[in-house]
Amino acid sequence: MESLLAAYPPAAWAALLATGILIGLLAGLLGVGGGIVAVPILLEVFEFQGVAEPQAVPLAVGTAQASILIASITAAAAHWRAGSIDRALVRAWLPALMVGAIVGLAVSPFAPTKVLTTLFAVVAAALALKMAAGDRLIIGQSEPKGLLSQVSPAVVGGLAAAVGVGGGTLSTPVLTLFSFSIKRAIGAGALFNLIIAVPATLVFLQMDRDVPGRPADALGDVAVFCVATLSLPALFVAPIAARWSARAPVSLLRRLFALCLAVIAVRLLLR
Numbered sequence: 001m002e003s004l005l006a007a008y009p010p011a012a013w014a015a016l017l018a019t020g021i022l023i024g025l026l027a028g029l030l031g032v033g034g035g036i037v038a039v040p041i042l043l044e045v046f047e048f049q050g051v052a053e054p055q056a057v058p059l060a061v062g063t064a065q066a067s068i069l070i071a072s073i074t075a076a077a078a079h080w081r082a083g084s085i086d087r088a089l090v091r092a093w094l095p096a097l098m099v100g101a102i103v104g105l106a107v108s109p110f111a112p113t114k115v116l117t118t119l120f121a122v123v124a125a126a127l128a129l130k131m132a133a134g135d136r137l138i139i140g141q142s143e144p145k146g147l148l149s150q151v152s153p154a155v156v157g158g159l160a161a162a163v164g165v166g167g168g169t170l171s172t173p174v175l176t177l178f179s180f181s182i183k184r185a186i187g188a189g190a191l192f193n194l195i196i197a198v199p200a201t202l203v204f205l206q207m208d209r210d211v212p213g214r215p216a217d218a219l220g221d222v223a224v225f226c227v228a229t230l231s232l233p234a235l236f237v238a239p240i241a242a243r244w245s246a247r248a249p250v251s252l253l254r255r256l257f258a259l260c261l262a263v264i265a266v267r268l269l270l271r
Contacts, residue, residue, distance in 0.1 A: 009048075012045045012048065013229065015041050015044070015045070016041065016045070016226060016229040016230055017229060017230075017232075017233055019034075019037055019038055019041045019230055020067070020071075020229065020230040020231060020232060020233035020234045020237075021233045021234070021237050022034065022037050023037060023038060023067060023068070023071050023230060023234040023237075023238075024071055024074075024075070024233060024234035024235065024236065024237025024238040024240075024241060025237055025238075025241045026241075026260070027068070027071045027072055027075035027166070027168075027190060027193065027234065027238045027241070027242075028074075028075045028078060028079075028190070028237065028238040028239060028240065028241025028242035028243075028244070028245060029186075029241040029242070029244055029245045029248070029253075029256070030168070030172070030186055030189075030245070030253070030256060030257050030260060031075070031079070031166075031168035031171075031172055031185070031186035031187065031188070031189030031190040031192075031193065031245075032165075032166055032168050032169045032172075032189070032193075032257075032260060033068040033071075033072065033160075033165050033166015033167065033168060033169060033193040033196075033197070034064075034067070034068055034071065034166065034234070035061070035064040035065065035068055035163075035164050035165040035166060036165050036169070036264045036267060036268070038060075038063070038064035038067055038068075038230060039057075039060045039061060039064050039164060040267070042056075042059070042060035042063050042064060042223075042226060043056050043057065043060045045226065046059055046060060046215070046223075049215060051215075057113065058204070058207065058221045059215075059218065059221045059222075059223060061164035061204070061221070062200075062201070062203075062204025062205070062207065062220065062221030062222045063204075063221070063222050063223045063226045063227055063230075064164060064230075065164060065197050065200040065201050065204060065222075066197075066201045066204070066205075066222045066227045066231075067226075067227050067230040067231050067234065068166050068193055068197045069194065069197035069198060069200075069201050070227070070231040070234065070235065071230075071231055071234035071235065071238050072166070072190060072191075072193040072194035072197055072238075073194060073235075074234075074235050074238045074239045075190045075193070075194075075238035075239065075241070075242055076190045076191045076193070076194050077239070078190075078238065078239035078242030078243060079186070079187040079190045079191070079242050079245075079246075080187075080191075082187070082242060082243065082245075082246040084183050084184060084186065084187030084242075084245070084246055085184075085187040085188055085190070085191055086180075086184045086187065086188055089175075089180070089184065089188050090188055090191055090192075092149065092153075093152075093153040093171070093188070093192070094153075094195065095150070095153075096150035096151075096152075096153035096154040096157065097153040097154070097156060097157040097167065097171075097192060097195060097196070098157065098195065098199070099154055099157065100153060100154035100155060100156065100157025100158035100159075100161070101157035101158065101160065101161040101167075101195075101196045101199055101200070102157075102161075102199060103154075103157075103158050103161075104157060104158035104159065104160065104161030104162035105161045105162070105199065105200060105203050107158075107162060108161070108162040108163075108164075111162065116162050116163055117163060117268045117269075118268070118269065119159070120159055120162075120163045120165070120268060121264070121265040121266075121268035121269045122265070123159065123170065124169070124170075124261045124262075124264045124265040124268070125261070125262065125265035127170065127173035127174070127261050128173075128258045128259075128261035128262040128265060129258075130173055130176070130177060131173050131176065131254050131255075131257045131258035131261060132254075132255070132258040152171075152174050152175075153171070155170075156170045156171045156174060156192070157192075157196060160196050161196055161199075161200055163268075164200070165264075166189070166192070166193035166196065166197070167189065167192035167193050167195065167196040168186070168188070168189020168190055168192050168193045169189070169260075169261070169264065171185065171188060171189045171192050172185040172186055172188075172189040172257060173185075173257065173261065175188065176254075181250070182250055182253050182254055182257070183245070183246065183250065183253070186245055186253065186257075190242070201222065204220055204221040204222050205219055205220040205221075205222050206220055207220040207221040
């Protein structure tokens with residue numbers, strides 16, 4: 001315990017706890033996983049400990065995914081109780097979403113990080129414009145049928161898993177393109193975060209790297225102490241934020257989501 005306290009100074013504790021609150025807020029209110037918030041903070045923490053950036057990146061992504069997994073449990077449960085999760089939609093998206101996530105996890109170690117983050121940033125920026133435009137910009141009144149209906153969840157799962165963010169970050173704006181209500185889309189996104197975070201966390205837990213400065217509490221590419229510090233506040237904040245989401249005006253949720261996507265796009269492009 002003393003070695004952990006020495007490895008994580010008070011400033012790191014404060015940053016991780018504050019980030020955990022934000023993760024819970026994003027997960028509950030907008031169905032966004034929060035990885036885009038957690039990863040930069042974790043990189044700073046690990047680099048302070050002496051972990052080189054190439055090794056710190058997978059450690060940060062794996063730790064963020066484990067934190068998303070825990071935070072998404074309470075967020076998805078709160079949305080489920082509020083009745084904002086469309087079970088038919090989840091059943092329709094689940095197979096392709098899982099296949100996409102597995103492909104994304106398999107490809108990400110070999111794809112250039114800059115290419116993945118730039119692609120995600122461009123998609124996020126385009127979807128931010130869609131969310132800002134609201135119902136003035138839609139593709140149709142429902143998703144395509146047959147095999148075409150599996151394209152959207154496969155792409156969402158693949159991109160989210162490859163970059164290390166929650167599935168709801170992309171699924172919510174994509175669903176609104178097909179006239180799904182934003183509250184139904186946010187509820188589904190909260191559950192999609194959980195679904196993608198499970199295999200992602202398992203993959204990162206299996207990694208075995210001999211990295212100088214590696215945290216003593218790390219299991220694979222997951223720093224357990226950081227997961228606990230991020231997840232504890234998120235567990236309490238996420239269900240409260242989910243209740244706010246159920247009562248919030250649709251226009252407010254749409255603007256907040258557009259702002260969130262825009263910030264993500266800018267953050268990734270400047271990375």
